[in-house]
Amino acid sequence: MELTIDGVRTRLGGRWVVDGIDATPPTGALTGLLGPNGSGKTTLLRLIAGLLTPEGGAVLVGRADPDPAAAPVPVHTLGRRARARRIALLEQESASTVPLSVREVVALGRIPYRTLWGADPDDGAVDRALDNARATHLADRAWSDLSGGERQRVHIARALAQEPDLLLLDEPTNHLDVSAQLSVLAFVRGLPTTTVAALHDLNLAATFCDHVLVLSDGHLAAAGDPREVLRPDLIRAVYGVDCDVLTHPRTGRPVIAFAAQEPARDTSHSRETTLEDAR
């Protein structure tokens, strides 16, 4: 699904936390949304999902039945059911003790497709989603008994069960072991869906993302191919840390190597390299 972020800005708590972002994540590809804590990633994902209405600008999405002459529509004007069929947002995990089985939690993703009688027209969708999130072995377990990583897989399965055209993932690798991180991102990258994933791990972004957006204090600091964007000067300007960027000997992708360093007291004010320098 086409996605255009057009000058989007919004305030939370009286402060501009997303402040005039223009971006066009490539259709059908995996875009990494990067940036330090508090830089606005979750807020931008909620704006893209239509859960927040921007104070300025708009998030535009392609129509469900594309008519070449039809213009994209602002996401917050879509009805709730139409939005739920087209856009899935996996939010950062909230502690919840709902008395449901894993299969029942994943089936919640099918609600937008249920008929008036509550039937799911595709009775294989839940099993497929469980399989793709490597969570089939958990299907009959109680949701409340799962570990953090197991819950994360089930959250991903529920988002996949929605079979969205636009998949939004807020730190999808949180709690996952390295094997699950690699397999989940490899799977997500292979989807035909336009996907935007907030990621903290720059190496996972460098390895799997086709495109990255880097946020800094609510602004877009850089956007493009991770091989061009993830440079030491940009990383220093945005995160306030030194690193070396190597090239993976087999994939040619960037490998970001950090060494132990003096912790910065306040990265928002002590950065020696500014964003202007990095550009």
Ligand SMILES: Nc1ncnc2c1ncn2[C@@H]1O[C@H](COP(=O)(O)OP(=O)(O)OP(=O)(O)O)[C@@H](O)[C@H]1O
């Ligand atoms: N409901 C709210 N009211 C006031 N301020 C908020 C609210 N929600 C978020 N913020 C602030 O907005 C800023 C952006 O938050 P956001 O969660 O979008 O950042 P983030 O990049 O996702 O951070 P993290 O990497 O820590 O998850 C932060 O400074 C946060 O404190």
